[in-house]
Amino acid sequence: MQATTTDHAGFGMAARRPFFALADRAIAWITEVPAALLVAVEIIVLLAGVISRYVFNAPLTWSDELASILFLWLAMLGAVVALRRGEHMRLTTLAQRLPPRARRVVALGAELVVAVFLLMIIMPAIEYFQDQLMITTPALEIQDGYRVLAIATGAALMIAITLLRLAERSKPGELIAMLALFAVLIAGLWLARPVFFKLGNINLLIFFVGLVAISVACAVPIAFAFGVATLAYLALTTNTPLTVVVGRMDEGMSGLVLLSVPLFVFLGLLIEMTGVAKAMVDFLAALLGHVRGGLAYVLLGAMYLVSGISGSKAADMAAVAPALFPEMKRRGADEGRLIALLSASGAMSETIPPSLVLITIGSVTGVSIAALFTGGLLPALVGAAALAVVVFFHNRGENLDGVARASGGQIVRSFLIALPALALPFVIRAVVVEGVATATEVSTVGIVYTVLVGLFIYRRFDWKRIYPMLVETAALSGAILLIIGCATAMAWALTRSGFSHQLASAMSAMPGGRAGFLAVSVLAFIVLGSVLEGIPAIVLFGPLLFPIARAIGVHEVHYAMVVIFAMGLGLFAPPFGVGFYAACAIGRVNPDHAMRHIWPYLAALFVALVLIAAVPWISIGFL
Template sequence: MVEIPAALLVVAEIVVLFSGVAARYVFHRPLVWSDELASILFLWLAMLGAVIALRRGEHMRMTAFVSRLGETAREFFGALAVTAGLAFLVLIVSPATHWAYEESFITTPAMEIPNAWRAAAFPVGVVLMIVFSLIRLAMRSRLLPTLAALVLTAAAVGVLWQLGPVLKPLGMVNLLIFFVGIVGVCVFAGVPIVFSFALATLGYLALTTRVPLMTLVGRMDEGMSHLILLAVPLFVFLGLLIEMAGMAKAMVRFLASLLGHVRGGLSYVLIGAMYLVSGISGSKAADMAAVAPALFPEMKARGAKPGDLVALLSATGAQTETIPPSIVLITIGSVTGVSIAALFTGGLLPGIVLAIGLCVVVARRYADDDLSHVQRASWGEIARSFAIAFPALALPFVIRAAVVEGVATATEVSTIGIVYSLIVGALFYRQIEWRRFGKILVDTAALSGAILIIIGAASAMAWGLTQSGFSRTLATAMTQLPGGAVGFMAVSIVAFIILGSVLEGIPAIVLFGPLLFPIARAVGIHEVHYAMVVVLAMGLGLFAPPFGVGYYAACAIGKVEPDEGIRPIWAYMLALLIGLIVVAAVPWISTGFL
């Protein structure tokens, strides 16, 4: 009842967006309603996908500490992960219903239908998640840990509710209590990341402000249903499709013929591939979803550990944040007045500097690999594998050309990739298994829902921090720093690493860009140089565990438990930090080609 509608929604999104491209570019008769219909369907897809992910237990959670406990303790924390999420869902179901009712008074501009058709997705999704949470609790093998988790969750909610009058006068201290304390406790207790963020935001708004909880629902909706994020499920589907169609095997076979005899060769391919496709979709999660399914299976077959792979994938996500066309760079230009063309020009070289650092780590990490069983391919074999892989290798260039030439927007371009892959897979590679389509459509919905609802919760948290006055207080403090430009840049790096782990890129830029860029100009820092440092610092925070949302998105895409990537990721993060310091210390890297 949930999977079939979710699968049909994925198909509908592809058809609607591709029809919009064809109508505008081929027939020169734009469909004015296509984006609006896609937006309506998108929220339903995100919520039903989140329901499927919950039923499967696929929402991202940190289990590094819980997994080390005894069996009884693990059972308890497993139940606590469900009951904590259930607490949020029960508390939000009434505000979600009220929010959907209020939206019914709004008429959509193009289709002229009540917005309730779209908004109803949120309460329906919440109710379905409540049902499946109760089913998961009922199906647990041991009753006592489940009851203990229910009692603890109810007691925690009750205690916080009673402390409401005490918390209100604490002001900024509440930020530490809710956004550091509660989030930290929940994350390390194994509560899914989305519910850790959402519970902290709900508690902060309900107990320390007069903001109606209906606003929280609206902010989650705004964060998770931005049309540019529609690229996430479509690129997830594209990644699964190119694997099923045989295109991924052809690409990997060719790349392996070039670099397969080199230690860590496919890791270098991953770094380069992320650099090439980054920015095409407008979403870092979508970029990772387009690259990882094509490379991970072969890398695992060659002995790479899943934790190493997801660690490198996260690091490449942070490395490529400045590669144009980047939505973050466009946002900086729009809110600060910096030339977007200059930002695009300045963003290429910093990404290369960080890529070099990652390659150094890969070289050291795989220095002792035994490649005695791997034979170097002859030039003839390389040429044959290139001829076979050429239609697949052309896909990134087809996608980028469609964006550059204005054929499709960053959201629509994934549908061109899907249609191209279907044609090439059916006519050239002839490996498409049509009976698997239902499964990959449902997998697409589940993975997309798990990613998008985390983004929604993070966006709501960002809004809560904004309302607290935290952003303006931070900016005021930074204007009074000693050390001039060097001190301001150093503190900016630390601040944006922290902000990136909490707010993501675009919300943080919207909040702090107008405040901090004038200060950077005043202390003598070039705007493009400062923009590159800020974006890379935010990327480092966004993909650094335990709080970085991008890291959990990478884990979801790679289908790897977050704790498996914790240890290997720190070497990559250190390389990125060194590269960031180099970019900050050498302005020419950002401004040399302006």
Template sequence: MPEAAAPVGARRWAARAEAALGAAVEAAAAVLVAVETAVLLAGVVARYVFHSSLVWSDELASILFLWLAMLGAVVAFRRGEHMRMTALATRAPAGLRALLEALAVAAPILFLVLLLPHAIEFAEEESFVVTPALELPGSWRASALPVGMGLMLLVAAVRLLRVAGIGRAVASLAVVGAVAAVFWWAGPALKPLGNLNLLIFFVGLVAAMVLAGVPIAFCFGLATIGYLALTTRVPVMVVVGRMDEGMSHLILLAVPLFIFLGSLIEMTGMARAMIVFLANLLGHVRGGLSYVLVGAMYLVSGISGAKAADMAAVAPVLFPEMRERGEKPGELVALLAATGAQTETVPPSLVLITIGSVTGVSIGALFTGGLLPGAVLAVVLCLVARWRARGRDVAGLRRPGGREILRSLAIAIPALALPFLIRAAVVEGVATATEVSTIGIAYAVVIGLLVYRQFDWRRLGPILVETASLSGAILLIIGAATGMAWALTQSGFSRDLAAAMAALPGGQAGFLAVSILAFVILGSVLEGIPAIVLFGPLLFPIARDMGVHEVHYAMVVILSMGIGLFAPPFGVGYYAACAISRISPDEGMRPIWGYMLALLAGIVVIAAVPWISIGFL
């Protein structure tokens, strides 16, 4: 075989191997999503309808959940869907960009190679633990970690060969190995530096990897392993234990289930029914469809909890009509991204669920407290949209008659009822914040089949796979960030941070102002969930000590991160909005800043008036 043909043949083999392995893992992950839904729903029905608890349901759900998280992470790795910052890598010259893409796979390979033996050891030790209800060895659950890491390692190796070719794959592995060797050689010199190592590993190394486009979960993981292995006597297996703890909170089961629910809302036509009603109600007034966009995102966010699903449900329905009415593409994507930031606190937001799981704040209280701050920011965005539409001619717009509005309302009522059903089920004690999503899923299936009759069985499999992929990406970040947060806490950093924050001038006001600024920056670099997992356990105790209500503080930091997440040039949420809208990011760069400044002003009001967040608790 000629030398030039060898890389082509290697890539073809790699593509076939990756496709076969990926199909098997995707099928298993999709089945796990369906089984988890069925198990939790069975527990709700048994307890509420038959007044008999299934004592084994939560235990089985916990075992399967870790498997779902790890297999979902494998699927996300194969699809290139792990969260990472690509703003700089995409602007690099072609040759450097290709090398950075290879490094984004090679660095996770190093993480997996370093951690896999410890994951195996951890699973072996868990075999001595027996579950109380099913009486199964703990290794049945813990084995998900080494199996998932092993599969991810295989996928990563094949993916690196496929996307980079043999030459660039070897070069990227050599670069990663050389950097690791330099750190290992410098280990004896690093130990005497004390907490200065926190800056080296958790600021310098993490920042370098994030900017290079390495997935965030692996940035956290590599920095934590390097810090513990080279500067402390703590065994690296602790990282596996912390990851297991971070990914195993049963409350986090709400993440895949609400993602699944959001996709069902879009597929069954429920989201479209709500949007059509709002358009008939407000579409004829000046800037009316902008109000509809803001309101639709608020309603849909209250159902799906996933911003990508929210935007994908709303934009294709509204944007064609808004274009016909003369809206500029840049204005459309700017408002869509702004509404993504505005609705970060609307329950059942995945960030709310995450913040509750890592800080111990009541999920029910967060769900209640998040409604009004989102509504306040909705009003702020509508005011900006109204001002920008002040000179627009609306004389030619058709005003729907009362009968048409009532008809669209009648069609939308089954969809509009879902957010109230979810909230009522939690408040009345029918289901927990984790289980309530299964009620929503059952409701969406029934309404889709019997009322809207748009349930497409062919899309169910891909939706389950997408759910597992996004869930795995989120949960792996939570696991890695939990390990990193533990290392920071053990170093004494949390005490130093608490002392520094307590010494800020201005008391509560100064603390909230610094928190807003810090989380805007963190949201643009780390995204909401990893930033919350990393800094929530550190800052929430400080907020309590300073007399700031936990729910109030949660609203402030979540909305601040939303601005960072959806503001260009680094906010990945903005680029997601552009991709969903099929609008160039350049077109929205200028108009979005008016909306972002308005949101910032709204957050200042929310921070200054705690009642907005806690008035209904």
């Protein structure tokens, strides 16, 4: 009898048949190897640019251009790898509550939505490639079409993956029935085009609220939900050529500042592998491990420090939890409360540089990333202090029998061991402030520093893990960047519809002036962070709301901190917050067990958020 498994999307399937296994391995080989190489090449190219400019005073005029050309290929190949691995961001909470057969049908529908988006985008992507062949890059004199060919290539590979998955994992009867249903729906929508043309802005509710909400609820990956809604809106309600969508996706994914996303993701994986994160945690444990709730304070401190290095919440939690949880459980800590604290500390640390959300918000709104990096430290500290109050009351009765206080010598020894690790956040900041490297390039300096520390100080460097880390970096980056690309196209469609002007008028007219605007923004971004996650919400609404904030006198860095903190609160708030479920997966704890413990921590963070919104100095006092 063959074993049965269930994949991420909810398909029931038997053990893989030889043809599909062979096809899957072939796609893996032709996508993962180039994607990993592209991550490595991007690191080398940007590092070469830094060394050439700062050390030899001879800037490489072509380095940024080459990095930009390769970056779009990295983004699209990474998106392909993420689709094959089932790692695109999606909301599965509602679909997982359905009975098995209904869940399988919904999963099949979600796969077909992905297929519809890819089939709709492939021809416009080819046309966009042909258009861009007429443009030549200034330094390398390469036809730009070869750069944007990445979009068509990625779409074609994802179509192949989706079709193989449908053929292998769906039951023929259900697949035929679902295909017939989709054909009827698409034909009906096309015939209804004259009606949609007359509906005006009601179409925004139909496509960007209704269709997106249904798609997300049915576990369609967020990027594809945004993409199919945008394409459907433009195809059914306007005469706009769909190549515009591809152009906007290219614009969203090609911003050179976003190149820091994969590099910081790789840096986050690197600090865990080299023992840099463990050294930090060990020092904090020696310092505070003997006091009631000491390890909980250590967890807060470790998340604060590690977040300042990796920029990825999943990488942060994965670096800290395995180092602390075993000892905390040995001391009698409830595992549900541990996950609650881990989730809350993840939300608290969203504003700590070089957070990917900070980089994204700077790239899509024009706010100085250096100013965001400076302004993000104190708001996170306020959040950490609020969580520390809850930790104090939760751990007043902790039993410390058998817990030995570290001697002064042990503390000094652990500090000296951790000193190279503790220096990394300061090295990164100094490199940016002194102008050695840009916010995009600084991660390469951090990577070199971490490699040297791992090789020569901690003597912990597993060369066999480098390739899997490069592939993981490409997959996570591709998933993030495809969301940004599709959300950029969606934001353009919303702007073209006049929605931004209506939103600006409504938000500007909120009672209470700046205070009313900030209050509405807090509530809105808590909801958006819970449903959409931080990056897509920022890409979608940042360009619309930041000009309003500036117009009514809210400092853009202050507004950024309020928005990011609010989204972090939503991201880790059950029942929809994806970050909460990521923390449960990392800690291997049932979400139902952790959910009842998280509310006091979220309440403390909400109080901190109100304080951050009410006191601008917390965000801009050190600018």
